[in-house]
Amino acid sequence: MYLESIDSRYYETPDGRRGKKAIQSDFLRRIQIRHFLLFTVLPPIGTAVAIALLFWYPLGWPVFAIFLIMWSITSVGQTLGYHRLFAHASFKAHPAVRAALAIAGSMAGLGSLISWTAMHRRHHECSDKPGDMHSPNLHGETRSARLRGFVHAHFTWMMGHEYPNVNYYTPELMSDYRLLWISRHYMTWIVLGLVIPTAAAALITGTWIGALNGFLWGGAVRMFVVSNAMWSLNSFLHIWGSKPYKCRDHSGNSGLLALFSWGEGWHHNHHAFPHSASFALTWYRVDPGYYLIRLLQALGLVWDVKTVPAQRLAERAA
Amino acid sequence: MSASRSPVLTVDSVRQHSLLFLAKTLHTDPGKIDADADFDRLGLDSVMAVALILDLEEWSGLDLEPSLLFEYPTINELARYVTASASEQPRANVA
Ligand SMILES: [Zn+2]
Ligand SMILES: [Zn+2]
Numbered sequence: 155m156y157l158e159s160i161d162s163r164y165y166e167t168p169d170g171r172r173g174k175k176a177i178q179s180d181f182l183r184r185i186q187i188r189h190f191l192l193f194t195v196l197p198p199i200g201t202a203v204a205i206a207l208l209f210w211y212p213l214g215w216p217v218f219a220i221f222l223i224m225w226s227i228t229s230v231g232q233t234l235g236y237h238r239l240f241a242h243a244s245f246k247a248h249p250a251v252r253a254a255l256a257i258a259g260s261m262a263g264l265g266s267l268i269s270w271t272a273m274h275r276r277h278h279e280c281s282d283k284p285g286d287m288h289s290p291n292l293h294g295e296t297r298s299a300r301l302r303g304f305v306h307a308h309f310t311w312m313m314g315h316e317y318p319n320v321n322y323y324t325p326e327l328m329s330d331y332r333l334l335w336i337s338r339h340y341m342t343w344i345v346l347g348l349v350i351p352t353a354a355a356a357l358i359t360g361t362w363i364g365a366l367n368g369f370l371w372g373g374a375v376r377m378f379v380v381s382n383a384m385w386s387l388n389s390f391l392h393i394w395g396s397k398p399y400k401c402r403d404h405s406g407n408s409g410l411l412a413l414f415s416w417g418e419g420w421h422h423n424h425h426a427f428p429h430s431a432s433f434a435l436t437w438y439r440v441d442p443g444y445y446l447i448r449l450l451q452a453l454g455l456v457w458d459v460k461t462v463p464a465q466r467l468a469e470r471a472a
Numbered sequence: 473m474s475a476s477r478s479p480v481l482t483v484d485s486v487r488q489h490s491l492l493f494l495a496k497t498l499h500t501d502p503g504k505i506d507a508d509a510d511f512d513r514l515g516l517d518s519v520m521a522v523a524l525i526l527d528l529e530e531w532s533g534l535d536l537e538p539s540l541l542f543e544y545p546t547i548n549e550l551a552r553y554v555t556a557s558a559s560e561q562p563r564a565n566v567a
Contacts, residue, residue: 173530177522181539185518268519317538319526320519328523331499338517 162285165322175323176276176285176316183314190312193263193344193377200374204367211367216358220351221371224261228347228380231258233416233443240267240327241274244431245447245459249332256336261347262380266340267333272323277388278428281403287315288388291404300393308389348373383415391421399426399470409439417441426470431459435467481532481558486551493527494547507547516541528554533563 164172235255238244247255256267264270273287280286290307293299320328327333336343351372356365395406405425412419412433420433420441427435434441450456479485487507495502497520505514511521521541529536534557544550 167530171530171533174526177526177538179538181537181542182518182522266519317522320523321527321530329496331497334497334499334520337519338515 162280162283165319173322174319176318178316182317186312186314186317189265194309194312194381197263197374197378197381200370201378204370204375207367207370211363213367213371214359214364217355217364217367217371220354220358220368221376224347224351224372224376225379227258228262228376229383229416230443230446231255231260232262232264232380232384233418234446235259236264236267236270237274237418238431238433238443238447240333241271242428244429245451245456247450247456251450251455253332253336256333257343257346260336260340260343262384263344263347263377264381264384267337268320268324268327269317269337271327272318272320275323276318278425281405281425282392283403285316287311289404290389290392304389304393307392308385351376383411383418386411387415387418387421391419395422397422398472399423399467400472401426412440413442416446417443427462427466429460430462432461435462478533478563479531481534481555483548483551483555486528486532486554487547489528489531490524490547490550493524497523505547507551509547510545511541511547512545532558534558534561 161175163175165175166172235252236259239247239252239255240259259270260267265273277286277288280289282289282291284292286292288307288311290300290303293303293306327337348369352365352369355368355372356362358364359368391406391408391411392404393406395408397406399422401422403425405422407422408419410419417433417440418424420435420439423435423439424430424433431447432441432444434444447456447459451459479489488502491502491505491507494505494514494516498505498515516524522538525536525538525540528534532554534554536554536557540550540553544553
């Protein structure tokens, strides 16, 4: 499934049936548009309001702390949960850790666990080739085509895209009823991710404006920041960035983005070695997500952490 | 049926196949699922609704619309529709 991409449209079962790898329909497009308006369009509006409010009500440390905590929880849910654990199985985790990461990742508002994982596996399978839902490199070579590709890859692709067959891409998640249940309650987790910072800010500050700021900074601004970090991997880091290993797509690395995305910025490394729990691959690159995996491992909460031996890194050096 | 590429499509076989799929995803016994209950009431979301349709497509070799579950919102209605449309369109997997 992760080998050379042969046919991005159909798969065959061992007993000779044929199934669709992805579908497109008006019905799905309506769902995608609604999701786009709620979680792609509204957070930047909320962010603008949050910044405007600063002129009247300075951001106190409690609200800023709430923002940082919610940013950490949902970023970790994304990179450790959705990405490194569920999409790539780069380590194994205690069921409670799996559930916590799945819920924290859902709060980011980037898609339900199963949909996101299926789309992400398809992204790796087709990377920068037809079938990749968010490649910036399939729009043409002129300057305006490159720009259109960038905007598409960053966020407009979400207004309507092929939807991967979850039976094909995520069979093990489809037969894990706990994860399926969490995935089905995606909207609940998003609402929880908005209620928690609002309630926390209300309790700490004891004011209505504090509650509003908690909602805006712990909810809208946090969603805006986390989602833009993740989308930058698809846009910036499939165009620019260093490419230290042999890899058949256009993915690149950014150490700077890695700092703001818990290690996700090592996107080229990740495409070259998708099953590695470490995106940094080496000690001298900063990968906070991987440090957290190591910490959880020391606590006995995760195990079988996959890494790449130095010799294989050397073999793949570009 | 041994490794059958083309299952016999009857209301009963489609119902049975759908029940097994839903039992697995809802983590319950196929016998406990009401084939006349709305998919909404069974706890199906759009992801699972589409997954069920894609699973039926692969199994039957028919081309089915992802939105079918909204027009035929129970297992029995869906099974009747799928069986009826089987006589109207060619099936990909029939050897
Ligand atoms: Zn990945
Ligand atoms: Zn990528």
